[in-house]
Amino acid sequence: MVYPLVIRTSLARHILIYVLLYGGLGLSWNLLGGYVGRVSFGHAAFFGIGAYTTMGLLVKFGLSPWIGLPLGGIVSGLLALAIGHPTLRLKGHYFAMATIALAELLRILFNNWSWVGGATGLEGPIHISWLTLTFRSQLPYYYLALALALITAGVDYFYVRGKAGYYWRAIQGDEDAARSLGVPVERYKLTALLLSAVLTGFWGGFFALLVGFINPNSVFDILISIQIVLVAVLGGVGRSAGPWIGALVLIPLSELTRVALGGRGRGIDLIIYSLVILVISVFQPGGILSIWRRRDVTRGA
Amino acid sequence: MVEVVVSGVLNGLVYALISMGLALIWGITDVINFAHGDFLMLGMYTAFWLYTLFDLDPLFASPLAAIILGFVGYATYNLVIRRILKGPPIAQVLATFGLSILIRYLAFFFFSPNYRSIQHSLVSGSVKFAGFQFGLPQIVTAVASLLVAAALIYAIHRSRWGLGLLAVAEDRQAASLVGVNPDRVNTQVWIVGSAAVGLAGALMTTFFYVFPGVGLIFVLLAFVAVSLGGFGSVLGAFIAGILIGVVQSLAGFYLDASLQNAVVYGLFLLLLWVRPQGLFGRW
Numbered sequence: 096m097v098y099p100l101v102i103r104t105s106l107a108r109h110i111l112i113y114v115l116l117y118g119g120l121g122l123s124w125n126l127l128g129g130y131v132g133r134v135s136f137g138h139a140a141f142f143g144i145g146a147y148t149t150m151g152l153l154v155k156f157g158l159s160p161w162i163g164l165p166l167g168g169i170v171s172g173l174l175a176l177a178i179g180h181p182t183l184r185l186k187g188h189y190f191a192m193a194t195i196a197l198a199e200l201l202r203i204l205f206n207n208w209s210w211v212g213g214a215t216g217l218e219g220p221i222h223i224s225w226l227t228l229t230f231r232s233q234l235p236y237y238y239l240a241l242a243l244a245l246i247t248a249g250v251d252y253f254y255v256r257g258k259a260g261y262y263w264r265a266i267q268g269d270e271d272a273a274r275s276l277g278v279p280v281e282r283y284k285l286t287a288l289l290l291s292a293v294l295t296g297f298w299g300g301f302f303a304l305l306v307g308f309i310n311p312n313s314v315f316d317i318l319i320s321i322q323i324v325l326v327a328v329l330g331g332v333g334r335s336a337g338p339w340i341g342a343l344v345l346i347p348l349s350e351l352t353r354v355a356l357g358g359r360g361r362g363i364d365l366i367i368y369s370l371v372i373l374v375i376s377v378f379q380p381g382g383i384l385s386i387w388r389r390r391d392v393t394r395g396a
Numbered sequence: 397m398v399e400v401v402v403s404g405v406l407n408g409l410v411y412a413l414i415s416m417g418l419a420l421i422w423g424i425t426d427v428i429n430f431a432h433g434d435f436l437m438l439g440m441y442t443a444f445w446l447y448t449l450f451d452l453d454p455l456f457a458s459p460l461a462a463i464i465l466g467f468v469g470y471a472t473y474n475l476v477i478r479r480i481l482k483g484p485p486i487a488q489v490l491a492t493f494g495l496s497i498l499i500r501y502l503a504f505f506f507f508s509p510n511y512r513s514i515q516h517s518l519v520s521g522s523v524k525f526a527g528f529q530f531g532l533p534q535i536v537t538a539v540a541s542l543l544v545a546a547a548l549i550y551a552i553h554r555s556r557w558g559l560g561l562l563a564v565a566e567d568r569q570a571a572s573l574v575g576v577n578p579d580r581v582n583t584q585v586w587i588v589g590s591a592a593v594g595l596a597g598a599l600m601t602t603f604f605y606v607f608p609g610v611g612l613i614f615v616l617l618a619f620v621a622v623s624l625g626g627f628g629s630v631l632g633a634f635i636a637g638i639l640i641g642v643v644q645s646l647a648g649f650y651l652d653a654s655l656q657n658a659v660v661y662g663l664f665l666l667l668l669w670v671r672p673q674g675l676f677g678r679w
Contacts, residue, residue, distance in 0.1 A: 134486055181669035187485075188428065192623040193668050196661040199616065203658035317616070321493060328486045362501035369501065372494030376487045377479050 115240040121326035121338025123294035129333035132267030137194030141171040143314035145299025164300035171296025202315035216310025331384030408641020413541035415621035415633040417592030423628030431496040433611025439597025458598035465594025473586035503608040533602035626674030
């Protein structure tokens with residue numbers, strides 16, 4: 096890929112990797128939140144499980160993340176399966192609250208689970224190799240993120256343009272009507288949740304490898320969940336390009352303001368960040384992509 | 397054990413006071429106000445500065461804090477909320493989330509992150525009752541919570557104004573057809589809801605420390621209380637708040653203090669699974 100040759104500064108590469116990370120997370124979230132319409136504010140739960148599975152297997156059993164990372168996704172998927180049926184019965188605000196409670200519950204439990212390090216967390220072994228996917232430079236992480244992003248985009252493309260996409264949108268439109276028309280509502284809701292959870296788990300595992308150190312307060316944090324929602328909504332909910340655009344705007348904004356202004360410790364960077372969020376959500380609630388949509392509509396008329 | 401439960405009830409009444417305002421806003425205007433915890437923080441700072449600068453006791457500062465937060469709620473509604481009501485619900489949530497961060501970091505910037513506290517107030521001290529000792533500030537706050545709950549619930553279910561609120565919550569268009577102005581109701585609800593949490597914050601300075609991030613400690617529990625009680629039910633939020641306080645207290649006593657919120661969240665999830673509309677939910 097051209098980018099790593101063009102973007103040479105460490106900060107730019109860091110931002111690029113995080114754009115891929117949050118774009119991928121947003122896209123995964125979008126499957127459940129944008130298409131089916133079940134807005135989750137607890138995706139950090141799946142993210143954290145993925146992170147802990149990958150890092151835990153590496154640190155405790157020496158299992159290579161080549162296996163650990165996919166397993167992270169699978170364990171997240173298992174969690175989704177376990178809680179999916181009763182949780183998906185909930186609607187709207189109740190569903191959102193349940194997801195928040197789930198993520199917080201996991202955060203507190205992991206904080207008290209000494210085997211995985213409790214509040215101190217887990218630190219990856221400093222064994223630089225392709226086997227442990229630990230590197231000193233950012234470049235391999237960029238390629239890993241790119242690969243994961245392609246997988247995420249591929250899943251999104253394959254499912255959304257297929258039967259699932261139609262069913263999901265039908266469920267969001269009117270769940271009861273869809274059910275009465277013969278749409279297998281329960282199965283497809285669960286599918287969306289599963290896919291979303293598994294992909295998010297993959298990214299969680301990636302994050303653990305990228306940062307090399309995880310703890311419950313960093314990976315199960317509600318702020319991660321909210322940032323994921325932000326990225327998807329700012330870009331445009333329910334549109335495949337949305338989360339990438341949202342990440343492209345939000346991540347450089349938060350990182351650059353933090354680097355430029357955050358050092359003085361007065362939180363000015365966050366004041367700016369929050370103002371941007373406010374302005375966009377108040378004046379363009381459809382997200383950035385809706386600016387183009389509107390233009391198309393007027394042109395058509 | 398009795399002491400644990402009573403202490404839990406007292407804490408719960410504080411949660412209830414914080415949550416009732418949120419229940420009102422959430423139930424009637426259908427907006428998740430992520431900034432609610434930060435409104436609480438503003439109420440606390442109001443009382444703190446009135447005490448530090450003018451020697452005004454928090455007990456008397458609390459009505460002032462309620463009024464000030466009422467203005468904050470009014471401003472929030474008119475500047476932000478009204479514009480986002482037409483948009484998708486997720487955008488609404490993000491707007492209040494952005495507002496929350498904005499308020500918090502403005503406070504961080506202007507008030508500094510230092511922890512503040514009020515040393516002596518009229519209600520400092522403790523009370524002995526039936527062999528147990530309880531903090532007087534907590535009792536005063538609990539009493540205030542009961543009074544506010546009674547006032548709100550009475551107003552909502554018995555007064556003409558209250559019926560208007562319920563009408564708008566149920567069906568905006570139908571309500572406007574019978575002469576209730578939904579926009580005016582929304583404004584009023586935001587004023588009252590914010591005033592309630594401002595009052596809570598002011599009273600809480602008598603026994604809790606003040607710092608810009610204090611809202612975060614309570615806002616999630618308030619959300620749980622509102623959804624546990626069933627969205628749209630002030631009584632539900634009140635009872636749920638007390639329940640959360642008791643569960644938290646018992647869990648902290650029998651299990652471990654660091655696990656107490658985990659138990660709250662866990663039981664909350666279980667209850668939602670069994671009863672998807674919360675305790676008193678309308679749907």
